[in-house]
Amino acid sequence: MPEPAAVPDARIAVECRGIVKQFGEGPRALRALDNVSVSIRENEFFTLLGPSGCGKTTLLRMIAGFEYPTEGSIRLHGEDIAGLPPFKRPINTVFQSYALFPHLTVWENVAFGLQMLGRPKGEIAARVAEMLKLVHMEELAQRRTDQISGGQGQRVALARALAPAPKVLLLDEPLSALDYKLRKEMQIELKRMQSETGITFIFVTHDQEEALTMSDRIAVMSKGKVLQIGTPWDIYDKPAERFVADFIGETNFLPAAMVGIEAGMARVRLPSGIEMSATLADGYVPSGEATLVVRPEHARVVASGGQLSGRVENVVYFGTDTHIHVKLDEGLTFMVRQQNSRSQSCGAEIGTRVGIEIAPDAAQVLRD
Amino acid sequence: MARALFDFRARPRFDIRAQPGFGVLALFTFALLYLPIITLVVYAFNASDSLSSWGGFSLHWFAAAAQNQAVQDAAWRSLIIAVSAATMATIAATMAAIATTRTPPYPGLSVKYAFINLPLMVPEIVTAVALLIVFAKVKVWTGYTGLGYLILAHTAFCIPFAYLPIRARLEGMDQSLERAAADLYAPPWQVFRRVTLPLLRPGIIAGFMLAFVISLDDVVISEFVKSGGQDTLPTYMLGQLRRAVTPEINAIAAAFLVLSVALVTVFFFINRKKA
Numbered sequence: 091m092p093e094p095a096a097v098p099d100a101r102i103a104v105e106c107r108g109i110v111k112q113f114g115e116g117p118r119a120l121r122a123l124d125n126v127s128v129s130i131r132e133n134e135f136f137t138l139l140g141p142s143g144c145g146k147t148t149l150l151r152m153i154a155g156f157e158y159p160t161e162g163s164i165r166l167h168g169e170d171i172a173g174l175p176p177f178k179r180p181i182n183t184v185f186q187s188y189a190l191f192p193h194l195t196v197w198e199n200v201a202f203g204l205q206m207l208g209r210p211k212g213e214i215a216a217r218v219a220e221m222l223k224l225v226h227m228e229e230l231a232q233r234r235t236d237q238i239s240g241g242q243g244q245r246v247a248l249a250r251a252l253a254p255a256p257k258v259l260l261l262d263e264p265l266s267a268l269d270y271k272l273r274k275e276m277q278i279e280l281k282r283m284q285s286e287t288g289i290t291f292i293f294v295t296h297d298q299e300e301a302l303t304m305s306d307r308i309a310v311m312s313k314g315k316v317l318q319i320g321t322p323w324d325i326y327d328k329p330a331e332r333f334v335a336d337f338i339g340e341t342n343f344l345p346a347a348m349v350g351i352e353a354g355m356a357r358v359r360l361p362s363g364i365e366m367s368a369t370l371a372d373g374y375v376p377s378g379e380a381t382l383v384v385r386p387e388h389a390r391v392v393a394s395g396g397q398l399s400g401r402v403e404n405v406v407y408f409g410t411d412t413h414i415h416v417k418l419d420e421g422l423t424f425m426v427r428q429q430n431s432r433s434q435s436c437g438a439e440i441g442t443r444v445g446i447e448i449a450p451d452a453a454q455v456l457r458d
Numbered sequence: 459m460a461r462a463l464f465d466f467r468a469r470p471r472f473d474i475r476a477q478p479g480f481g482v483l484a485l486f487t488f489a490l491l492y493l494p495i496i497t498l499v500v501y502a503f504n505a506s507d508s509l510s511s512w513g514g515f516s517l518h519w520f521a522a523a524a525q526n527q528a529v530q531d532a533a534w535r536s537l538i539i540a541v542s543a544a545t546m547a548t549i550a551a552t553m554a555a556i557a558t559t560r561t562p563p564y565p566g567l568s569v570k571y572a573f574i575n576l577p578l579m580v581p582e583i584v585t586a587v588a589l590l591i592v593f594a595k596v597k598v599w600t601g602y603t604g605l606g607y608l609i610l611a612h613t614a615f616c617i618p619f620a621y622l623p624i625r626a627r628l629e630g631m632d633q634s635l636e637r638a639a640a641d642l643y644a645p646p647w648q649v650f651r652r653v654t655l656p657l658l659r660p661g662i663i664a665g666f667m668l669a670f671v672i673s674l675d676d677v678v679i680s681e682f683v684k685s686g687g688q689d690t691l692p693t694y695m696l697g698q699l700r701r702a703v704t705p706e707i708n709a710i711a712a713a714f715l716v717l718s719v720a721l722v723t724v725f726f727f728i729n730r731k732k733a
Contacts, residue, residue: 156637176640189638193656202652203642254643 101167103258103290104130104153109162111148111314122148123159124314130258130292131307135284137293139301140311141337146294149311150260153292154183166257177206182251183260186267188243190235196246197222197231203254221249224283241272248280252287261293265300277304298338302326310334327385330371332456335383342389342424344382344398346455351375356455358382361420364397368453381456386413386427388452391438396445398424402438414438416446499715502708509703519709529710532694536674539605539690543612544620544669550613551620551665552658556650559628560636575618585615586682593683603685611683612673619672620665627661628654660728667725671718 111123123145130136138146151157153164155176164172171179182203190199200221204214222228225245230238235246244264251259261280265273281304284291295301301308302322309319310333318330329335332343346358346368355367358380368382391402391414400418407430414426416438424446438444474480502520506513523529554574558567577585593607635657639649677692684693691714698707 154641156640176637177643177645181641183638183641185634185638187632187634189632189634191635191638191653202639202644206639206643206648250642 101132102129103132105165107163110160112160121314126316128309132290133288135291135306137301137305137308139295139308141296144311145314146311150262150294154181154260155179180256181258182256184247184251184264186262188247190243190246192236196233199246200249200253217253221253225249240267258290263294340386342384346380346382348377348380360397366397368455370455376455382453383456384448384453386425388449389426390447391426392445392447394445396447398446402440402442402444405438498708499712501705502712504705507704519705523706523709532689532691536691539608539612540670540673542609543616543673544666546613547616547620547669548666551617551624552662554621555625555628574621577615578618582678586679590682607683611679616669616673620669623664624661627658631657663728664725667721
């Protein structure tokens with residue numbers, strides 16, 4: 091799997107270092123961000139992912155200039171911008187509510203930033219036309235913004251933020267108000283615009299699927315901290331800790347006992363007594379009890395044998411694949427995802443005893 | 459089962475309109491409110507010079523009022539005071555509303571709200587006497603006895619009336635719009651001029667109208683603060699009532715009523731169009 095833009099000398103667009111944001115004072119103080127450091131590269135589609143209240147939006151607002159950090163620095167192409175007001179930062183935002191000016195037309199909305207920058211009229215007209223073309227909104231240029239649909243509003247908000255050609259575009263859950271199909275369309279549109287404009291996108295979402303499909307790199311956040319930064323592949327396949335594994339995709343957690351380390355791999359004993367090897371999350375060496383993580387698609391239901399055994403509890407059909415829930419003899423429920431093929435069913439009947447075979451290298455020992 | 463589920467529909471809900479005496483009470487209240495006004499307006503068209511016996515239809519008293527120099531002067535004075543006071547009150551109220559809604563909440567903010575709205579609760583007669591005493595001193599010190607005192611006094615008590623609708627509008631406004639403008643390179647003054655002010659306009663118009671009507675209508679404070687020969691329309695009318703009253707006073711009141719209703723109507727349509 092290639093890692094995009096992993097060149098060591100790739101230029102850094104936004105660098106946040108040691109960011110702390112504290113609301114309130116004393117014992118009732120709330121740390122919204124706790125020593126957060128991220129470096130976002132040029133031309134990157136970077137996503138801040140986490141559940142609501144994890145601090146992702148606070149970090150975004152800080153990069154935009156609507157909040158100021160209690161501690162830490164924010165650099166844009168090497169220049170410290172942490173103290174600059176929003177209107178002095180070459181950064182634009184697509185707001186969650188779009189925040190289109192209701193008293194202006196679509197055209198006037200898109201032109202707003204350029205007018206504030208004092209660009210000549212001819213240049214503004216050309217640029218606005220170009221932006222409206224980019225988002226396919228040329229025909230509705232003279233509409234008032236309360237006369238367009240949610241999806242169109244989304245496009246106008248995007249055109250308005252892109253028109254001044256910012257160095258960085260911030261997107262605050264811009265797709266959350268759209269219905270499923272429109273959201274899928276806009277995901278592809280956003281990727282297209284990012285590659286066409288070459289602007290660094292910083293995207294905030296709580297939707298892990300959206301993050302995985304769109305991002306070059308993802309920062310997973312929880313409770314004001316960054317837990318892991320990596321490519322979607324890194325985050326999904328090599329989660330750094332339990333929260334990341336649990337938040338991204340579906341996962342099975344198994345209790346296991348550490349037996350030893352062999353050639354950089356952990357040797358663990360499952361509750362069934364069977365030993366198997368597992369990969370280790372970067373440099374983390376547990377002792378005694380450990381948690382093992384296995385993705386549902388890396389296991390297979392077999393008639394007999396395998397590292398685990400149990401009884402089929404439920405079979406859920408999803409079209410492209412089937413989820414088989416197996417109640418293990420130890421009492422846990424283990425989920426297996428099996429690709430559906432045309433000719434055969436998954437072979438598991440509710441109530442039958444089966445074994446579960448975990449693919450080699452599929453198990454990983456996790457930090458809790 | 460299904461019947462039991464929907465049984466509550468069969469039971470009549472409590473409806474205040476169905477209570478005995480409700481209709482009579484409502485009718486009585488409306489009659490109390492509007493009958494005197496209707497009578498006043500009707501007698502403005504009385505041909506005779508009595509307030510109580512009908513002598514036929516005539517526009518005579520409207521013509522008389524319009525030609526009466528004292529009425530003209532008082533009306534003109536009222537208008538100058540109302541326009542000046544409402545304008546100044548609206549400007550002050552707009553600034554106060556922005557200051558109290560566009561800063562993060564801090565201890566003491568509610569005290570500020572109370573301070574701005576206090577004039578609504580202080581008995582008008584108290585304000586009037588206080589102003590009378592202060593202005594009497596100032597008049598002696600400065601020698602100035604013009605309309606300024608009335609305008610200043612009206613401005614002061616009009617501020618809370620102008621403040622309320624403006625603040626309501628600001629609080630209802632999506633603040634991400636102002637953030638979006640700042641994000642698009644608008645410095646604070648441009649954010650205000652290009653986004654806040656246009657969106658605030660209905661609130662400002664409402665505040666101005668309210669202040670204007672309140673100023674136009676004021677008797678108590680005007681009566682205490684005015685110098686000799688500075689009658690406003692309401693204080694003139696009050697003065698007339700002490701003498702022989704003719705339907706001329708009805709005609710002035712009717713004209714006054716029409717003006718107020720017209721203003722409120724205009725304001726209503728402006729607000730509805732913008733909302």
